[in-house]
Amino acid sequence: MSGTSLDGVDAALVLTDGVTISDFGATAYRPYSAAEQEILRAALGAWPGEDVAAAGDIVMRAHIDVLARFETAEIVGFHGQTLAHEPRGRGTHQLGDGAALAHALGWPVVWDFRSSDVELGGEGAPLAPFFHWACAKWIGASEPLAFLNLGGVGNLTWVDPSSPAPEADGALLAFDTGPANAPLNDLMATRRGLACDKDGALAAQGQVVEGALELFLEEGYFRKIPPKSLDRNDFSVMLDLVRELEDADAAATMTAMAAAAVMQGLEHCPIAPSRILATGGGRHNPVLMAMLGTALDCPVVPVETVGLDGDMLEAQAFAYLAVRVMRGMPTSAPGTTGVRAPVGGGQISRV
Structure with a gap:
């Protein structure tokens, strides 16, 4: 998995039949260098046919580097690098060639997970919810709960663990x-030349500017009924809203915007979750986690508290989905992407 934060490639082994998680295995991470990140960032927004060869070379090289460390793998789920996502327009574009990856590694590769869902009227995202259902079963959850991925874009999966299958009516709601x-x-890259606000250090020094936060929450997306999805740059207006603010106040306000978006999203859940399990890089930001914990009526804790690996959950999800695709099982459903009926996505490239 190489996410919208453009930090690098995560890889993880999962032992599964595509329904039940039997075990979690080794993990690995291959960071993108600053120079690689610059090339990838320049390619964001590009569609098939546009010249993104340099970015494509980086994506393929990074994935081959990290996947070559897994000698016991039987199949690879390859997400690719999302460059553009416009499900009601031009579709979705994940950079990367699964057939070339299969040839380089010598294993079958499942890839292009999102296109079939989009073609059948779905948002094409998020795709981790079926795996979240399996994780809820694995941890023995008995009450509805939510997984909150705080990556480049935030997404929420509400799970009813009593449901017999992830595609069953009412099992999942995701957006x-x-x-x-x-x-x-x-913001940090532009103003400070840094990759992120590590540990929320800059935001902790600032004050939330309520006027900017209120303008942010006027965005029509928050009133849209899920399922719904975003492209990485859909909220570029955030940078405009904090343009005149000092660095610390801008960081604090943007962190509050991310938290407020989650609060708005929880209003769509059919039943309030008993707890929220946070994953993705944002769970390491104590300022963001404190904002969520103060504002929400249920515990918000990292997924590590239930024995899961928040750094690798997305990579594990696409390993799990790859097995489902190989077995002809659905990978998304009306409750997760808005697709008209449960559908299995993904191309299979064999050696």
Whole structure:
């Protein structure tokens, strides 16, 4: 998995039949260098046919580097790098060639997970919810709960663990809550030359500017009924709203925007979750986590508290989904992406 934060490639082994998680295995991470990040950032927004060869070379090289460390893998789920996502327009574009990856590694590769869902009227995102359902089963959850991924974009999965299958009616509700780390990372890169606000250090020094936060919450996306999804740059207006603010106040306000987006999203859940399990890089930001904990009526804790790996959950999800695709099982449903009926996405490239 290489996410919208553009920090690098995560890889993880999962032992599964595509329904039940039997075990979690080794993990690995291959960071993108600053120079690689610059090339990838320049390619954001590009569609097939546009010249993104340099970015494509980086994506493929990074994935081959990290996946070559896994000698016991039987199949690879390859997400690719999302450059553009416009489900009601031009579709979705994840950079990367699964067939070339299969040839380089010598293993079958499942890839292009989102296109089939979009073609059948779905948002094409988020796709981790089916895996979140399996994780809820794995931790023995008995009450509805939510997984909150605080990546470049935030997304929420509400799970009813009593449901017999992830595609069953009422089993899942999933949607992108709004921006999370990506706009704040862009702010830090522009103003401080840093990749992120590590540990929320800059935001902790600032004050939230309520006027900017209120303008942010006027965005029509928050009133839209889920399922719904976002592209990484859909909320570029955030940078305009904090343009005149000092660095610390801008960071604090953008962090509050990410938290407020989650609060708005929880209003769509059919039943209030008993707890929220946070994953993604944002769970390491104590300022963001404190804002969420103060504002919400249920515990918000990192997924590590239930024995899961928040740094690798997305990578594990696409390993799990790859097995479902190989077995002809659905990977998304009306409750997760708004697709008309449960559908299995993904191309399979064999050696």
